[in-house]
Amino acid sequence: MTDHLPADHPPVQPEKIGVLLANLGTPDDTDYWSMRRYLSEFLSDQRVIDYPKWKWQPLLQLIILSKRPFSSGAAYRSIWNEEKNESPMMTITRDQTAGIAAEMTARFGDRVVVDFCMRYGNPSTKSKVRSLIEQGCRRILFFPLYPQYAGATSATANDQFFRALMDEKWQPTVRIVPPYFEEPTYVDALAQSVERAYGALEQKPDMLVCSYHGLPQRYLMEGDPYHCQCQKTTRLLKERLGISDEAITTTFQSQFGPEEWLRPYTVEHVAELARAGKKRIAVIAPAFSADCIETLEEINEEIRESFEEAGGESFTYIPCLNDDAAHVSALSDVIETNLKGWIEPA
Structure with a gap:
């Protein structure tokens, strides 16, 4: 040329x-x-x-x-x-x-x-x-x-x-x-990270909490597909791990302002799990491709504290996939x- x-x-x-x-x-x-x-x-x-x-x-x-x-x-x-x-x-x-x-x-x-x-x-x-x-x-x-x-x-x-x-x-x-969100290799990478985390624990968690970044509920009503895609990621992860519906849940974090956001809120739900007898939980953040302020500070500090103050005994944060191979x-x-x-x- x-x-x-x-x-x-x-x-x-x-x-x-x-x-x-x-x-x-x-x-x-x-x-x-x-x-x-x-x-x-x-x-x-x-x-x-x-x-x-x-x-x-x-x-x-x-x-x-x-x-x-x-x-x-x-x-x-x-x-x-x-x-x-x-x-x-x-x-x-x-x-x-x-x-x-x-x-x-x-x-x-x-x-x-x-x-x-x-x-x-x-x-x-x-x-x-x-x-x-x-x-x-x-x-x-x-x-x-x-x-x-x-x-x-x-x-x-x-x-x-x-x-x-x-x-x-x-x-x-x-x-x-x-x-x-539904690519098999992405879901498999998520599952591998859960399996590694569980394998390093003496006792398996009672619940895997999939915590996604939140959005106002109004956005879903206006046609944003985010909520549905999050739910599907959780379902595919559950199927890949071979666990029951009772062993995994979808929640949303990082609420801001006075509006109603997608529920359940992670910070509240982990406390409810602890009070309901789920004393050992693991939290993963499938919407984040890299660890950041919302995972390292919010999940691993604020949300962990909410769980422990409600009587939770074992809180495991599973890092984002980051630069994992x-x-x-x-x-x-x-x-x-x-x-x-x-x-x-x-």
């Missing part, structure tokens, strides 16, 4: 295919202003909080963001990766990307470039789209790392990706990876499926 270009033509890179992984995001640091910037961007997203701007923004900017950065900063400090001065989500997503990049090289050679971005904070979606295009990616597969689709997660990541494309003179051809392989399989027609394995 470059053989016939005139000498003064802008340089043209050899054509490649980009795979851009996207996760939620992370503050750059735990201080007040870093937290405020991050929370302002996150909570100003109308996919997340869909109240009218005239009503929500004064409340957010004048009241919520005057206090919440302090408490959120303290929560992030309790889990911060001090060695790398970054959040665990950043560390894990980078490691996932490296693992998937190695898989892509093994499967496709050097024609596929893998990178990651964050919907909120850095590295921004816009900067990574620009980077891939500069590397010669004329096709980009965008992969929101949310197994279950929700407007407040998958859709807003997609929105940001398309906004980034609006600024490009020469837009690449693009595809979006659909939710992978089975997870990296599962995500790579999803990518390979979605690259069909663009490139075939070497």
Whole structure:
């Protein structure tokens, strides 16, 4: 393609295919202003909080963001990766990307470039789209790392990706990876993590709690498929583990604001389990591809405390799949499926 270009033509890179992984995001640091910037961007997203701007923004900017950065900063400090001065989500997503990049090289050679971005904070979606295009990616597969689709997660990541494309003179051809909540390799990776955790315990838990990030109940009524996809993930995990309906349950965490959210609420339900005689439980978070503030701080501290204060005796948090080899392989399989027609394995 470059053989016939005139000498003064802008340089043209050899054509490649980009795979851009996207996760939620992370503050750059735990201080007040870093937290405020991050929370302002996150909570100003109308996919997340869909109240009218005239009503929500004064409340957010004048009241919520005057206090919440302090408490959120303290929560992030309790889990911060001090060695790398970054959040665990950043560390894990980078490691996932490296693992998937190695898989892509093994499967496709050097024609596929893998990178990651964050919907909120850095590295921004816009900067990574620009980077891939500069590397010669004329096709980009965008992969929101949310197994279950929700407007407040998958859709807003997609929105940001398309906004980034609006600024490009020469837009690449693009595809979006659909939710992978029922992919057998993903369910199998979840099951393996449960089996490993149970195998390390002296006594098997009475209940496996599948705790998913919550959404307002109204979103389900307006057509968001998230609740149904979460329920199906739990059912498939139950079938793969070969356990009874009585040994597994679906709950939702991280409620925010005055609205009714998807129920049962994890923090309340684990206490109810303890009072009902379920003294040993394990909690897994199938909606999160990487451990983050909602798992490391909320589940492993706040939700654990609720269970123990109600009389629970043994609380086991099963980490997210993170950069586990089975997870990296599962995500790579999803990518390979979605690259069909663009490139075939070497």
